[in-house]
Amino acid sequence: MLQNVVKTHGQVVAVDHISLRVESGEFFSLLGPSGSGKTTLLRLVAGLDSPDSGTIAIQKRIVNADPPHARPVNMVFQQYALFPHMTVRENIAFGLKMQRKARLEVERAVESMVALVRLEGKMERFPGQLSGGEQQRVALARALVNRPVVLLLDEPLAALDQQLRQEMQIELKRVQQEVNATFICVTHQQDEALMLSDRIGVMNNGRLLQVGTPQEIYGKPISSTVARFIGLSNSFSGVVTRREKDLCWIEKEHFPLVVARCPEGLDLGPAMVMVRPEDIHIAVGQPQRKYENTLPAVVHHVAFHGHEVLYQFRLENGATWTARVSNADAHTRSLSIGQPLHIQWATHEGYALSD
Amino acid sequence: MNHLSSQSLPVSVISTFWLALFFLLIFFFLPLLVVFGVSFASRGLYGGVEWILTWDNYRRLADPLIGVIFFRSLIFAAMTTMVCAIIGFPLAYVVARVSPGWQLVWLTLVMIPFWTNFLVRTYAWILILRADGLVNGFLLTLGIQSEPLSLLFTDFAVALGLIYGYLPFMVLPLIVAIERISPRLEEAASDLYASRGAMFRYVVLPLSKPGFMAGGVLVFIPSLGAFITPYILGGGQKMMIGTLIQQEFLVSRDWPFGSALSFGLMGTALILWFLVNRTSLGKNVT
Numbered sequence: 322m323l324q325n326v327v328k329t330h331g332q333v334v335a336v337d338h339i340s341l342r343v344e345s346g347e348f349f350s351l352l353g354p355s356g357s358g359k360t361t362l363l364r365l366v367a368g369l370d371s372p373d374s375g376t377i378a379i380q381k382r383i384v385n386a387d388p389p390h391a392r393p394v395n396m397v398f399q400q401y402a403l404f405p406h407m408t409v410r411e412n413i414a415f416g417l418k419m420q421r422k423a424r425l426e427v428e429r430a431v432e433s434m435v436a437l438v439r440l441e442g443k444m445e446r447f448p449g450q451l452s453g454g455e456q457q458r459v460a461l462a463r464a465l466v467n468r469p470v471v472l473l474l475d476e477p478l479a480a481l482d483q484q485l486r487q488e489m490q491i492e493l494k495r496v497q498q499e500v501n502a503t504f505i506c507v508t509h510q511q512d513e514a515l516m517l518s519d520r521i522g523v524m525n526n527g528r529l530l531q532v533g534t535p536q537e538i539y540g541k542p543i544s545s546t547v548a549r550f551i552g553l554s555n556s557f558s559g560v561v562t563r564r565e566k567d568l569c570w571i572e573k574e575h576f577p578l579v580v581a582r583c584p585e586g587l588d589l590g591p592a593m594v595m596v597r598p599e600d601i602h603i604a605v606g607q608p609q610r611k612y613e614n615t616l617p618a619v620v621h622h623v624a625f626h627g628h629e630v631l632y633q634f635r636l637e638n639g640a641t642w643t644a645r646v647s648n649a650d651a652h653t654r655s656l657s658i659g660q661p662l663h664i665q666w667a668t669h670e671g672y673a674l675s676d
Numbered sequence: 677m678n679h680l681s682s683q684s685l686p687v688s689v690i691s692t693f694w695l696a697l698f699f700l701l702i703f704f705f706l707p708l709l710v711v712f713g714v715s716f717a718s719r720g721l722y723g724g725v726e727w728i729l730t731w732d733n734y735r736r737l738a739d740p741l742i743g744v745i746f747f748r749s750l751i752f753a754a755m756t757t758m759v760c761a762i763i764g765f766p767l768a769y770v771v772a773r774v775s776p777g778w779q780l781v782w783l784t785l786v787m788i789p790f791w792t793n794f795l796v797r798t799y800a801w802i803l804i805l806r807a808d809g810l811v812n813g814f815l816l817t818l819g820i821q822s823e824p825l826s827l828l829f830t831d832f833a834v835a836l837g838l839i840y841g842y843l844p845f846m847v848l849p850l851i852v853a854i855e856r857i858s859p860r861l862e863e864a865a866s867d868l869y870a871s872r873g874a875m876f877r878y879v880v881l882p883l884s885k886p887g888f889m890a891g892g893v894l895v896f897i898p899s900l901g902a903f904i905t906p907y908i909l910g911g912g913q914k915m916m917i918g919t920l921i922q923q924e925f926l927v928s929r930d931w932p933f934g935s936a937l938s939f940g941l942m943g944t945a946l947i948l949w950f951l952v953n954r955t956s957l958g959k960n961v962t
Binding site for chain 1: 858860861863864865866867868869870871874878879882883
């Protein structure tokens, strides 16, 4: 759909030669920190900005020259951008009214959309009289009622509180499956992207770093930037001194030898090792034999989260690592801050990356 | 209420409130009260005010001749307001949507006329409009017109002067109103298949209503009572309320009738204000 698209804002390259194909019916998320160019990319697809170079095609039709109102695309804006002087009904009907659809058809479409997003009984309210979650639903309905080929969502859940966000994530997924439209969603929440998406594109500094299914992105990040952004914070840099099939040996001064899984194409030389927080095992006293890799560490911080406990450790080189332990395991031992111990992981749980 | 407010508000706020009330009382309400009193008095033989109380001054307002003058003033004021809104909106939209640097330039341009006295600016129009003025000179030189157009001392000149004089009062509140409309709403409208025209009609114009209301009052009320413009640019040929009041006070020296006319004008403005608010309030509730 996107071919070599470039967009600059003054001196800043917001979107840097991005090529991307989103399949029909797919829930695709653009994940990246703020300022990574993901919103700009969305606006380019919507036609609210135009690219400096490259082509944008929707259903094989190049739409570069089309204004927003001529594209079969609708957008859910970050702060919803609901029309404050119109009722819920008028907001949802706006797009169809502008397309001069017959009144009866408009009414029927609005009714069915209101049922889909569960807003019955709120039709005559104004946006100012609705809660954040309800406004979100109106924004969704207002865009979806036009049956767009692609629905663009710009941080759709960012303005909601934690609980509501989780509810709306489920809701969003349900709606997407029911209408079977292509969704392109911009978010900076990795858990949201992992949960909702069929595929994810990780963006940073205007570049698309990796595109893949949530499993691929989480399981095989191609670079340390992607890994860090997907929530894999435990890492150290070393040198690959030997590799054998899909394993490699990484050395670092004052560190024991570490063995980790190794992606294809990683040569001998500097590299990064990543371990997921949930794969860290804590050994108080004697390290266990069944885990190949062991590092000495000191307990730095303990955060109780109810269903799980997050431990932070200081390594000997000063780095901070996190271990995520389910509460069922955690309550059996009590770690105190400053306590020296060992953290361990198995060979297949470590992952080497080019830095 | 006084009891409540002195409990919850700091002393400085309360004293400021009383000070403001005091000044309002002395400089606004008291003179108004004097004029109200005079409107029930009688004209003395040589133009003084004699305290013989009477309804006569108000009865004279019912004179058809006065009615015509009121009606003419209302038409001029309504037309001025309308034209100011039509010219003012695009101007205000541009000023509200340009970059902050350009906005300062535009705002300065809008306000520069205020740095010169209104009377002087009105006289300047005479130089432009009169038979050997700028407009006619231009038309004659280019040969578009063989005879000079008579522009000065016409309804056209009065309307032009009023629109010129009060346009900033429409533009400034409109800028404030338009600036409050998020550009996201315009993008949303255009994303939802609204053409540029439809976007203005259904989104920007309705949301600019507070600006039109404030601007409308600021233009309508003073142009209803305007007297400098009809007097200078209209040559005082067609009487308006403003010129009539001025004449009653300064020429005919009939202060009581002038006062009654002033209150008639105020009453008209108040009734119109009430009507406009009632209709717009009714719209907002449903």
